[in-house]
Amino acid sequence: SSELTQDPAVSVALGQTVSITCQGDSLRKYYATWYQQKPGLAPVLVIYGKNNRPSGIPDRFSGSNSGNTASLTLTGAQAEDEADYYCQSRDTTVHRLMFGGGTKLTVL
Amino acid sequence: QVQLQESGPGLVKPSETLSLTCTVSGGSISDHYWSWIRQPPGKGLDWIGYIYYSGSTNYNPSLKSRVTISVDTSKNQFSLKLNSVTAADTAVYFCARGDYGGTLFYFDYWGQGTRVTVSS
Numbered sequence: 678s679s680e681l682t683q684d685p686a687v688s689v690a691l692g693q694t695v696s697i698t699c700q701g702d703s704l705r706k707y708y709a710t711w712y713q714q715k716p717g718l719a720p721v722l723v724i725y726g727k728n729n730r731p732s733g734i735p736d737r738f739s740g741s742n743s744g745n746t747a748s749l750t751l752t753g754a755q756a757e758d759e760a761d762y763y764c765q766s767r768d769t770t771v772h773r774l775m776f777g778g779g780t781k782l783t784v785l
Numbered sequence: 786q787v788q789l790q791e792s793g794p795g796l797v798k799p800s801e802t803l804s805l806t807c808t809v810s811g812g813s814i815s816d817h818y819w820s821w822i823r824q825p826p827g828k829g830l831d832w833i834g835y836i837y838y839s840g841s842t843n844y845n846p847s848l849k850s851r852v853t854i855s856v857d858t859s860k861n862q863f864s865l866k867l868n869s870v871t872a873a874d875t876a877v878y879f880c881a882r883g884d885y886g887g888t889l890f891y892f893d894y895w896g897q898g899t900r901v902t903v904s905s
Contacts (some may be wrong), residue, residue, distance in 0.1 A: 708889040719895040775828040
């Protein structure tokens with residue numbers, strides 16, 4: 678498959694939990710990677726692999742995979758988590774890296 | 786701490802070649818995969834391609850006919866050339882460091898991005 682699909686927008690109340698999903702056939706074989714991007718800034722790696730966080734990423738961010746769906750879960754959303762979130766993986770048929778269309782997270 | 790910095794013209798004329806360079810500091814360009822990724826205004830991320838420090842490359846099939854990525858290990862730099870540009874190539878261009886880890890590939894360090902506009 679050559680596509681990763683994300684919901685365009687998701688909202689969450691301050692302090693609550695939200696999951697952002699990414700769907701694609703390649704996710705049955707490859708883990709998704711997740712990036713956070715705030716306006717005017719470069720993306721930041723937040724989750725990679727099974728559920729790995731780079732140094733400096735709060736433990737309220739976690740990742741999971743099931744079938745063709747990857748999820749980024751934010752437990753106890755903070756105002757500073759408001760951003761665009763992108764999933765990224767690899768194509769299974771051609772050697773191509775690809776990104777989902779992005780999800781705009783609003784913290785209410 | 787690895788840092789990446791893009792440089793190059795912010796304005797390119799249609800049909801000409803877009804040329805950007807990424808300078809890597811705080812670490813060696815040897816090892817890792819060095820990528821270019823772009824983001825058109827108001828849109829999502831689009832992977833352009835990467836080069837391994839040894840010189841092997843992998844390009845997005847949608848851009849492959851127009852893209853060349855090269856590396857200069859002596860300067861700790863890698864570069865992007867995109868020819869025959871059109872307005873659709875207007876975007877913020879990011880350079881990034883990538884790594885394979887078994888069943889995944891991820892970009893762990895990014896440049897701040899440079900805006901390139903294609904216009905006459």
